[in-house]
Amino acid sequence: MDEQFAQTLKHLRLWGVVTHWEEYVALAEQADGSPLRFLRQVLEQESRRHTENASRLTSAPGENSGAVADGNFPLRAAAPS
Helix, strand or coil, X not given: CCHHHHHHHHHCCCHHHHHCHHHHHXXXXXXXXXXXXXXXXXXXXXXXXXXXXXXXXXXXXXXCCCCCCCCCCCCCCCCCC
């Protein structure tokens, strides 16, 4: 994969495609299916990765609710003296 194409994929946040590119190329060479079918398969896998990552990054409701009240918020202004 050339650098410009890799940058395009990164810009589109398709990190899984960049990471697994060689695997995808090998699968495409082995498959007898259409390019459209293969592209759909790659994008579905990328979508699953995005969904899995999003669910890992999403915290449980109320988990961080006390951050501001406890004074742990890093951008909180200092109390006037």
